Amino acid sequence: MPKRKNKDIKEYKLKSGKKRYMFKLYLGLGENRKPIKTTRRGFHSYSEALEVYNQLSSQGPKNYAKVRQITVNDLYDLWFNSYKSQVKESNANKVDEYFSNHIKPYFGNSFIDQISVPELQTWIEDESKKIVNYRRMYQLFKRLFKYAYTLNYVKFNPCDKLIIPNISKNKKNKGAKNFYNRKELEKFLVSAKKFNFKFYTYFYLLANTGLRRGEALALRWKDIDYINKIIHVRHTVAIGLENKVILDTPKTQASVRDVPLTDALAKVLKEYRIKQGKICDKLFPKRNGGWKNPSDAGDWLRQIYDNDTELRKITVHGFRHTFATLLIEETDIKPKAVQHILGHENISMTLNIYTHVTHEDKRKSLAQITSLNL
Incomplete structure (x- = not known):
């Protein structure tokens, strides 16, 4: 093994046990006679660290532009204060969770200008092995770096240089x-x-x-139109900032819709309201009359499965898939009409086959769904 002559380059280990290299470099005195120092870390090999070390050394203090420094946590706070006023509260909460759970633990206390491409590459590779939506974390961090560039905290966006892993089949x-x-x-x-x-x-x-979990939890009895056999979907229950349960607008504009009410479902709802006993405007209220947390639906499902271990397990969202599957398999309703009923904004989610939904398609779909008594 060749001898490594540069003693400024040190080896260290990540929490995962993987080996990385770093260095601290003194570049000399700046124009104000203050010493200029820099730290770089996250290199996968000694030679990779040495190459960057030599590049910085050759620049000297006159050509080295020291950028303003800010931690990732502080940068995020600046960005988020502006971002949260531009989006729905539930969306802001999701972004805040992404940052808190997937970026902050790795880089929260790091200076934004000190984060290297190798460090980011290791991070995104680790995230891709843990979660399906790792690309959302990447896009969020890329957005933060873009913001940092705008504020002159970094000289380029290192996320542009990453090789994004592909999700396995x-x-x-x-x-x-x-x-x-x-x-x-x-x-x-x-x-x-x-x-x-x-x-x-x-x-x-x-x-x-085929309602989404939050849409069902947000239903009021006034949304159930027994005469016209329609359920009006106008809201959803979501988690807002500080993890508060809120009544929100549906996921997309297409999600505001009227869904057919089958005779069988109407019968179940009427029986349920009788059993509900107390007068309440909500279908599924908390004991104090407030809105249920969306996670409660998952708790209900787990209790059912715990009570009957012979049932094959699916997720709460799986019942939406079930509705769509039975609708397509057991009727001749076109995918575009299914898209309208499910409130999908993009037809690719409902088999992108047809180009538009005619009024006749909608009328026919409503009639056939009414006959789809489960």
């Missing part, structure tokens, strides 16, 4: 079976009804309408 297809066929759904509903009628009503509602 197995990971992409992880949710491929996240839905029930008709027999599985019937088995689930029978079990849920015996266990808890409120839980049963909630999942019966999802399976018969």
Whole structure:
């Protein structure tokens, strides 16, 4: 093994046990006679660190432009204070969670100008192994670096130089079976009804309408139109800043919609309201009359599965997939009409086949969904 002559380049280990290299370099005195020093870390090899070391050394103090310094945490606070006023509160909360859980633990106390490309490459590779939505974390960090560049805290955006990992096919297809066929759904509903009628009503509602979990939790009784056999979807329950439960607008503009109410679902809802007893304007209120946390739906589902271990497990969102699957398999409704019923903004989510939904398609879809009694 060749002898490494540069003693300024040190070896260190990450929490994962991986080996990296770093150096601290004195460049000389600046124009104000103050010493100019810099630190670089995150190099995968000694030779990689040496190359950058030599580049900086050759610049000297006169050609080395010292950028203003700010930590990632402080930069994020500056950016987020502006960002949160431009988006829905629930979206701001998600971004804040992304930063707190996936960027802050790695780089929160680091100076933004001291973060190297190798360090970022290691980070994004680690994230890609942990979570499916790792690209969102990358886009957020890239946005922060762009903001830092605008404020003259960095001289370039290192995220532009990253090699973004591809999600494996197995990971992409992880949710491929996240839905029930008709027999599985019937088995689930029978079990849920015996266990808890409120839980049963909630999942019966999802399976018969394709509503998102928050949309169902946000329903008021006035949204149920028994005469015209329509459910009005106008809101969703979401988590806002400081993890507060809020009533929000639906996910997209297309999500504000009217969903067909089947005769079978109407019967279940009427029975549920009788069992609900007390007068309340909400379908699924908290004991104090407030809005349920979206995570409560997951708790209900876990209780059903714990009570009946023979049931195949799917997620709460899987009931939306179940509705769409049965709708496509058991009717001749066109994908564009399914898109309208589900409130998808992009047709690619509902088999991008047709170019538009005619009024006849909508009328026909409503009639056929009414006959799709589960």
